[in-house]
Structures are given as C-alpha cells and as structure tokens.
Amino acid sequence: MPDLHQHRQQFPALAHKTYFNYGGQGPLPQSSLNAILDSYHQGDRQGPFSLAQGQWETGIIQKLRGAIAAELQAQPQNIALTENVTAGCNIALWGIDWQPGDEILLGDCEHPGIVGIVQEIAARFDVKIRICPLFDTLNGGDPTAAIAQHLTPQTRLLVISHLFWNTGQILPLKEICTLCHSQNILVLVDAAQSFGMLPLDLPGLGVDFYAFTGHKWWCGPAGVGGLYISTEAIAQHRPTFIGWRGVTQWETTTEVALAQDARCYEVATSAYPLYVGLMEAIHFHQQWGDTASRYQQICDRSAYCWEKLNALPQVQCLKATPPASGLVSFQVDTAQSHSDIVKALEAQGFCLRTIRFPDCIRACTHYFTTTADIDQLAIALTTLT
Numbered sequence: 001m002p003d004l005h006q007h008r009q010q011f012p013a014l015a016h017k018t019y020f021n022y023g024g025q026g027p028l029p030q031s032s033l034n035a036i037l038d039s040y041h042q043g044d045r046q047g048p049f050s051l052a053q054g055q056w057e058t059g060i061i062q063k064l065r066g067a068i069a070a071e072l073q074a075q076p077q078n079i080a081l082t083e084n085v086t087a088g089c090n091i092a093l094w095g096i097d098w099q100p101g102d103e104i105l106l107g108d109c110e111h112p113g114i115v116g117i118v119q120e121i122a123a124r125f126d127v128k129i130r131i132c133p134l135f136d137t138l139n140g141g142d143p144t145a146a147i148a149q150h151l152t153p154q155t156r157l158l159v160i161s162h163l164f165w166n167t168g169q170i171l172p173l174k175e176i177c178t179l180c181h182s183q184n185i186l187v188l189v190d191a192a193q194s195f196g197m198l199p200l201d202l203p204g205l206g207v208d209f210y211a212f213t214g215h216k217w218w219c220g221p222a223g224v225g226g227l228y229i230s231t232e233a234i235a236q237h238r239p240t241f242i243g244w245r246g247v248t249q250w251e252t253t254t255e256v257a258l259a260q261d262a263r264c265y266e267v268a269t270s271a272y273p274l275y276v277g278l279m280e281a282i283h284f285h286q287q288w289g290d291t292a293s294r295y296q297q298i299c300d301r302s303a304y305c306w307e308k309l310n311a312l313p314q315v316q317c318l319k320a321t322p323p324a325s326g327l328v329s330f331q332v333d334t335a336q337s338h339s340d341i342v343k344a345l346e347a348q349g350f351c352l353r354t355i356r357f358p359d360c361i362r363a364c365t366h367y368f369t370t371t372a373d374i375d376q377l378a379i380a381l382t383t384l385t
C-alpha cells in the first residue's frame with residue numbers, strides 16, 4: 001500500500017488548497033488525466049474514426065462496464081453507462097409504464113434534479129407523489145418504519161438516496177428493499193454519495209435501480225456515470241432514449257433488435273477517453289487498500305472533523321454522533337450567512353459548500369484528507385466567525 005501522503009500528492013488539485021467538496025466533485029488523479037490525454041492522442045494517431053479506433057472503443061466500453069460491475073458485486077449486463085446520476089434516474093423513472101393513480105413515494109432529502117423528474121412524471125401521467133419524512137430520522141427513529149407508514153396499495157416506486165447529500169445519513173437499503181418488494185414496489189436509489197465511498201453489493205441489497213456517477217467519490221472525470229438495473233427490473237422496464245449502442249442486430253434497413261440487458265439504455269457516441277479516465281481513477285484508489293479499508297479511513301477522518309468542528313462554541317454539527325459517512329454538515333451561529341462563510345473560506349483556499357435544506361455548510365472528508373486539513377479548517381472557522 002503506498003504511503004498515504006505520497007498517494008495524495010498524485011492529485012494536482014490538492015496542491016494549493018484545502019479541499020472538502022468530494023461529494024460535489026472529486027479531483028482527478030494525475031494518472032487519470034494522463035490516461036485521458038493519451039487516449040485522445042491515440043485517437044489522433046489511429047484516426048478518430050478507423051477500424052482500429054472502433055475496436056479500441058468497443059473494448060473500453062466493455063472494460064469500464066466490467067470494472068464498475070466488479071465494484072458493485074454485479075454482472076456487467078446489469079450496468080448501463082451514462083453521463084451522471086441524474087441521467088440514470090431519468091432512465092429509471094421514464095421507463096416505467098405509469099398508469100393514472102399510481103403513486104411514487106419520494107424521500108424528503110432528495111436532490112432537486114431528481115425531484116424535478118418525479119414532478120414531471122406526476123404531471124404527465126397523473127401519478128401522485130407522496131413525501132416520506134426521513135430527515136427527522138437523522139438522530140434517531142427508524143427510516144424503514146417511516147417508509148412503511150407511507151406505502152399504499154397504489155405505490156409503484158420508492159425514490160430515495162442511499163446516503164443523504166444534505167445530512168450524510170445512510171439508509172438501511174436492504175431492509176427497505178425487502179419491505180418494498182414484499183408489496184411489489186420497485187426501488188430507485190440515488191447513489192451520488194455512496195458510489196466510491198461505501199463497500200457495495202447491489203444484488204445483496206436487492207435494489208432495482210441504482211444510479212451513480214464517477215466524478216464524485218471515485219474522483220473520475222465529470223461526464224461518466226452509470227445505472228445498475230436488476231435483471232428482474234429490466235424485464236418489466238423499457239428504454240426511453242434509444243440509439244445504436246443499444247442495437248444488437250441490424251439485418252435490414254428498417255428493423256433492428258435491441259439488447260435484452262442494460263446495454264439497451266446506452267444511446268450513442270460518448271467521450272470514450274473519459275471512460276479510460278474513470279477506469280484509471282478506480283485503479284488509482286484500488287492501490288490504497290480495499291473499499292472497506294478506504295471507507296473505514298473516510299469515517300475516521302469524518303469523526304475527527306466532526307469532533308473538531310463540534311468543539312467550536314459557534315458550530316453545531318447536524319449529527320449528534322460521529323457520522324458513518326464522509327459528509328459532515330454543520331451550522332455556524334454568527335451574524336454571517338453560511339454562504340458568506342463559504343465564500344470567505346474559499347478566498348483562503350478552503351473548498352466547502354452550503355446546503356439549502358437544512359441551511360448548513362457541508363465538509364466532505366475522503367480517505368486521503370489529512371488531520372492537518374481539518375485542523376486548519378477549524379482554525380479558519382474560529383478566526384472568520
């Protein structure tokens with residue numbers, strides 16, 4: 001295992017700043033950037049549209065699908081490559097044969113883009129949205145019981161995050177999927193904050209749709225993500241956007257056959273060098289322990305951050321106990337707004353973000369975040385507020 005300090009030196013973006021925005025976007029490792037550039041140069045050498053380059057692209061698509069599947073303990077045929085989390089959620093949501101009167105149960109900590117899709121589905125297909133209050137379970141309470149109370153005979157789909165982007169809470173997904181499946185309800189999970197952070201076994205969790213991206217906790221390039229769809233869910237679901245990437249047979253000019261697996265959701269030309277970039281980013285992290293040990297280190301760092309920040313008299317962390325994720329959300333009791341504090345911090349080289357609901361600041365710790373980074377943040381907050 002490489003020395004963590006040296007490993008961290010491989011991120012050019014971390015050289016001159018103190019970075020706490022991994023849940024927004026991770027920095028690219030140098031090796032990933034090199035792999036992207038090399039791939040573009042190779043395309044130029046071979047001819048961007050040539051037999052050799054086409055063969056290379058086909059291989060890269062397969063390799064990335066395989067690398068992602070391995071991280072999810074899933075099969076490649078259950079993975080569709082997309083651009084981001086929101087694209088995956090769109091694929092899942094628009095592909096269900098909605099009937100008037102159907103209901104979607106939506107958690108109350110979801111990302112605005114996902115809420116927007118659900119709202120449009122509801123308006124277009126006369127589907128009802130029910131909201132499940134999960135925010136209140138952050139420091140106690142039972143999320144599965146809260147979900148159970150809000151399911152009705154009309155519920156067709158539950159839409160929730162595995163790990164809440166605003167509070168850092170992790171949901172007991174296996175229990176929730178078991179509950180929903182016992183009532184024939186599908187589960188769509190926004191995995192923006194869990195993919196690349198948590199050790200995952202998607203068939204074991206029993207989830208139907210799991211939408212993720214490579215540009216956050218995996219520190220891959222922006223623009224490459226994916227969607228896991230269970231074999232059972234594919235059988236009762238249809239692709240909405242369709243293109244040549246999903247076509248497996250093309251015998252006449254007027255008829256084609258689509259893939260019977262998750263490839264049917266992939267549409268057309270993509271920036272394949274970015275696929276190489278994500279594969280290299282995954283490979284980079286794999287050099288430092290396994291997912292379980294990286295996750296443990298993420299939690300060690302977030303516990304340190306939580307303690308340091310909570311020790312400041314003007315700061316209150318949202319979680320009453322150290323978080324089980326790399327997200328530490330906190331409120332600062334001063335005359336300044338949280339936005340002003342984040343702006344002032346950024347002027348000093350600290351990258352954090354505000355969250356609107358609840359009004360707070362979010363600091364993300366990765367496994368390579370240092371205690372010195374966190375100490376400096378605590379000092380900066382003390383002097384600024």
Ligand SMILES: Cc1ncc(COP(=O)(O)O)c(C=O)c1O
Nearest residue numbers: 084085086087111165190192213
């Ligand atoms: C929970 C959650 N969902 C969705 C998104 C949007 O991600 P993407 O831009 O990959 O679609 C984010 C991004 O911050 C997020 O935190």
